[in-house]
Amino acid sequence: MRNVVVVGGGIVGLAVAWELTRRGLDVTVLEKEPRWAAHQTGHNSNVVHAGLYYKPGSFKARMSVAGNRSIVDFARQYGVPVEVCGKLVVATDEKEIPALNTLAERAEANGVPAKKISPAEAREYEPEVACVAALRVESTGIIDFPGVCQALVRLLDEAGVDLRLNSPVLAIRAGSTGGVEVATGDDVVQADALVNCAGLHSDRVARLAGLTPSAKIVPFRGEYYELKPERRGLVKGLIYPVPDPTLPFLGVHLTRMLDGSVHAGPNAVLALRREGYRWRDFSAKDVAEVAAFPGAWRLAKKYAFPTGLDEVRRSFSKKRFAASLARLVPAVTEADIVRHGSGVRAQAMRRDGSLVDDFLIETARDQVHVLNAPSPAATSALEIARHIADQVSES
Structure with a gap:
């Protein structure tokens, strides 16, 4: 060959x-x-x-x-x-600690350098973070x-x-x-x-x-905000929530970029076109393919309420988006963020609705x-x- x-x-x-x-x-x-x-x-x-x-x-x-x-x-x-x-994965509620412990065990199984730390230790990395426990991951x-x-x-x-x-x-x-x-x-x-x-x-x-x-590709759009320049000091590095283990998405998080800007997001909503970076990006062919695919309906039945609906609401509401960020960094307000852009994830889905x-x-x-x-x-x-x-x- x-x-x-x-x-x-x-x-x-x-x-x-x-x-x-x-x-x-x-x-x-x-x-x-x-x-x-x-x-x-x-x-x-x-x-x-x-x-x-x-x-x-x-x-x-x-x-x-x-x-x-x-x-x-x-x-x-x-x-x-x-x-x-490095980054922090933070549990903002006692109910998230079991999932955080599972992440720590998975890190050890995968050979990832990570350690459980206290809220006080987490604030040494991120002074503005709010958490009841955290996982520090050094190699991110x-x-x-x-x-x-x-x-x-x-x-x-x-x-x-x-x-x-x-x-x-x-x-x-x-x-x-x-x-x-x-x-x-x-x-x-x-x-x-x-x-x-x-x-x-x-x-x-x-x-x-x-x-x-x-499997079939079903496009999901992730939308981002960023912190205004004068508020970038609220975040020193990368702050992630404990993810929902039933979903393929990691949840809205805060990421300091190489240029010093701080990106916030993404959420996850169904894109209406395979390269649909905005709600108005629409393809009748792409939507028809998703509508004709049994897996999409089975996924919707499982996640449309409340998870999917919450994601759509956050897509249209800057206030809701800011509230998701404030769970991680309470000082973040609606006035601190501006829209930045979006990406589209090519998510493969099976006919039974599993991702x-x-x-x-x-x-x-x-x-x-x-x-x-x-x-x-x-x-x-x-x-x-x-x-x-x-x-x-x-x-």
Whole structure:
């Protein structure tokens, strides 16, 4: 095998292309947008996750713990801004302490450096925080993930990789003598193997390639505020709540960025378009697909009330959003925050309404499809790339 086509120019696709190139393969990268890292990679919180939350032994646990080291090493080697600053996960109510204890046990099982601390110790890190107990996680960091992608593009370009922007995949078929043929708007790319890292469109690309994927992408938008410049001093680093273990989202949190700004969020609401960064971003096709999917209705039946409704209310109410932040830092008020932007999470869902809670990678002859790679995929990108490169070699 000599030629591989990678679909998707986010951090996972670019990392896969780099790993395959390092192994001596000829690679073509197809990205439908006019720039790299245009969607999930370019709209996330830029946090290097430690591997705290994930089931021991899962892809997410193993790859995020290893990725925490490898992505920081990569950034430092290639001059990408990064800071390992640690974070606090705080229980704001006695009822959350059992879940916090479970997180501490999971951290130990996953090999994540973390320790339980008292409220007084928590305030040594974050003087304005309110909690009854906290978990200090030392290896969490902040990074410029779009900058990582820029570095990868430079490396790929220097290695002579065929990098193609404005190249949407329109059709895929098996080659007449093996491998695959991928039609874009301008060309037909022939390759020995295909790697699908199309993120928000990964299930559609899989179907173009003849697969029946085991899960469907349902887009969820996460909306952010940020603290006004004069109120940034309320937060020194990263402050997270104890997450609801039944949901894939970590809850509204506060994150100091590399430039000193403090981002607050995200909430989680159903997006009305796969790339729907605002309520007015609407696609009849995308909404119809979700409405026709049994899993979406089963999920709605389980979570619409009160969880889903609360998220929608918070989307429209700055006051509610500020109140969620004030649970962590009581000094934060509605007057202290301004809207910042949003991102869309490509969440894979099964027909029974269950959310895929681990990375999901499926294979076919001469094909590897990354069908679920939300957070912590950016942290884990280099590790995911190694895993996929192994699968390409085996296929």
